Amino acid sequence: MVTGERIAEILEGYDDLVMATVCSHSSLQIFHGARQEGFRTLGIAIGQQPKFYDAFPRARPDDFLIVDAYEDLPRHAEELVDMGAVAVPHGSFVEYLGAKAFVDLEVPTFGNRRVIGWESDRDKQRYWLSQAGVDMPAKIDNPDAIDHPVFVKYYGAKGGRGAFIAKNYDDFLEHVDKSQPYIIQEYVVGTRYYLHFFYSPLGKEGYRLSKGTLEVLGVDRRDESNIDEMYKLGSQEGLKKLGVYPTFVVTGNIPVVLRESLLPKAMEMGEKVVEASLDLFGGMIGPFCLETIVTDQLQFKVFEISSRIVAGTNLFVAGSPYSELVEPGMSTGRRIARELRRAEETGTLLKVVS
Amino acid sequence: MVTGERIAEILEGYDDLVMATVCSHSSLQIFHGARQEGFRTLGIAIGQQPKFYDAFPRARPDDFLIVDAYEDLPRHAEELVDMGAVAVPHGSFVEYLGAKAFVDLEVPTFGNRRVIGWESDRDKQRYWLSQAGVDMPAKIDNPDAIDHPVFVKYYGAKGGRGAFIAKNYDDFLEHVDKSQPYIIQEYVVGTRYYLHFFYSPLGKEGYRLSKGTLEVLGVDRRDESNIDEMYKLGSQEGLKKLGVYPTFVVTGNIPVVLRESLLPKAMEMGEKVVEASLDLFGGMIGPFCLETIVTDQLQFKVFEISSRIVAGTNLFVAGSPYSELVEPGMSTGRRIARELRRAEETGTLLKVVS
């Protein structure tokens, strides 16, 4: 991992910060937010400048860094530093580059890069969440003990690819790819809410934690192919005969609001997860997402945490029903830029960049 | 019930109105809207100040009234009156306090408190809607006559808790709790739309009724646990063996718009329901919600009415595709505050407060 000293050294040489990210996932929102706060922007892309940004003039990056492959990115670190880049991580950025290469990247990065190790290993993530004291679906250690529906997923985000439901050990054996690390969780029946938080170590007013403040900027539901519409063809039992199995590949997002009586519980969960992160590894900085199921007993089960901006926030580039109550028009992308700006102005960049 | 004379007397002693509500349900929206129209706000909570408001600075109430239990609220009536409070009812407010205690509360209340009696008794509600001439799902009086799917629900809002589908008498017996009053309705297959109206007895321009005007401020769909996602695990028949039964507990909301050709019908339904309310009990003032199913014959079936702000409007704190066509940024919470302001300015508070 790059040391804090090295990052401090690099930042000392910076004049104007440039917000840089990989051209996918939530890049439109990040570039748009950066520009709203007056930052220059840099898009990192493979092979050639992506044309689709031309359709979004208010989000088009000012410059591009074109690489042959994401694995080559570390070799462009100096170039990025010369440009004054602060890398803003998102799910695809980390996935394309790899968690290991990401934490070793010698470019200042928004947030605490130590979070990557705690998030990408599903056992460590579970330890973190259990330390925080939030409810989770039960973990099944022994596949041949499956006697109720379970959800099996692999390490890393991957946008849901490969995940599957198993109702018994035979189901499990039929679908599992044992060459990858996986986790087996109880399948909890309920409605899903993806809660978008922002933890600011610089915050002084608002929902206060032991250090800094916590905001909630939106809530969405993920839209998954083919599970979300397969019921239209008939029962799963019947579809199995047609060779159609449920899959969970994220293809988009739908905006939702939460029953207001669940909101205090949601804030408390966010609070506990941040406090645990401060204890365990110095804190998860900036945006994060608690991925939850709400049961008909109105209880949250957190089945995953994403410790950076997630794509569901793309719904809210012009604000959400929640961010409206904080500051009208505030997206998560813009909130990241705002945090960088505040850190710059108060000489506390090292609190939000690593 | 508190008399109109008593309320008039109280209001005469008021200087600046303070909009007060219970800290749940749609309170963020109500407080936010109140502040947008320049009112002070008061949150009523149990035990201690809820911390979650700190995360929403534009909706945080100016003051709090902390009570030991909602049942104690009547004993705080004088205190509320001393503060200049006008209580804004919402589903949780009425449920927590109880319909009887709510109508007896000696605090000026937005809207006509006589509506409570017509709404909380499902038979009277049905009479009102049938007087209005809107289509409803058929009512089944005799449980042993169930030969098609029916929906059984208890009196009061309760956020859907306890409601169930029965396909025959055995199903009914298995799930019913006969200790509570319930209603059995035909289960209508279609798509659900929750239509958010606002009836202003002060309105002069717009969609005119015999007295006042009618607006539509948004449409949403409720998100219910576990019914909305249980299909992902397989057929209901198979899930029954796993001990999973469909439940209908509201956990959130999704924004929708209605096919435009349905809009004239929707407005007519709203109009008829208000006109019937004027005839039956002097009118349902302010926000209300028609809870409907649209069949594939493009016909509305109204399965319920809520005669106050409902939580689906929380999606639209910054406006909806409908309110945009009335006044940009108009939420239902703000619309209530606007109505109070207009009434204050025109000396007609008793038309909208009871």
Added chain:
Amino acid sequence: MVTGERIAEILEGYDDLVMATVCSHSSLQIFHGARQEGFRTLGIAIGQQPKFYDAFPRARPDDFLIVDAYEDLPRHAEELVDMGAVAVPHGSFVEYLGAKAFVDLEVPTFGNRRVIGWESDRDKQRYWLSQAGVDMPAKIDNPDAIDHPVFVKYYGAKGGRGAFIAKNYDDFLEHVDKSQPYIIQEYVVGTRYYLHFFYSPLGKEGYRLSKGTLEVLGVDRRDESNIDEMYKLGSQEGLKKLGVYPTFVVTGNIPVVLRESLLPKAMEMGEKVVEASLDLFGGMIGPFCLETIVTDQLQFKVFEISSRIVAGTNLFVAGSPYSELVEPGMSTGRRIARELRRAEETGTLLKVVS
């Protein structure tokens, strides 16, 4: 079809343009957008002035043309021309009037009226899309070859009425109405996205095509009765016994955003469809919608194209997460008005009106 010369002649006599459309479908959005760009508006309605516009003061048309039946509209062409009307087509406008009568209507029309012939005939539409090189669900020519689920639908929009799923030839025979032309497509399992584009032949900056530019102004999902909620009652097999069959009548819309990595593909599809339209019939001008399914392999299948404003854009009268990145608050209705205004100002009306 009315000739370009005739339209040119009519337009020469125009002073101020009036944007006119039939009072349904997306008329609120069209009138609202027209007013935002400073145009007068005209609503065409049957029998009497529709009252529901009174509830939407910012979208109420300035004037009405009341006809006895839509078939009579051609006889009112002169009247429309005297008013300076430019007709803005939408799904109901074309359906009520009939494709043939629409293309013969001697009133200037926004867009290229030659597109109607290519869209309303499902075989020509398929030829156009295959020329464009976009993926489509397979077409089944022979009903007795149905051995996998297929989707059967009739020509013309009709808001989904009559469409059905068949899993075999018997299913097909049971539901088909052979008196109407129909098409049989493979039923693709995945999530549906309705992509709202705008092609401007006048555009110079942005996402450039061989001529003009392409924008994406929003994405939605259609809400269909009864298919979208019938699963709540149990399996289709069980429901069949109760006489409940899946139907696909559009009743509303839900906003969505697309996984960002799908956006470049979406833009390319839009680009190819426009380029093919330029080759085949001089171009599809203005708004259009690609109606797609995204499989769990993250591939789009285009099952239909609508070559004009569709009702899903009604969600975005105050802007969408996409249009926000183009120009805040830009709806499709307003974008049409903006295009007319630009054409007027640059003397290029004949590029966008026919």
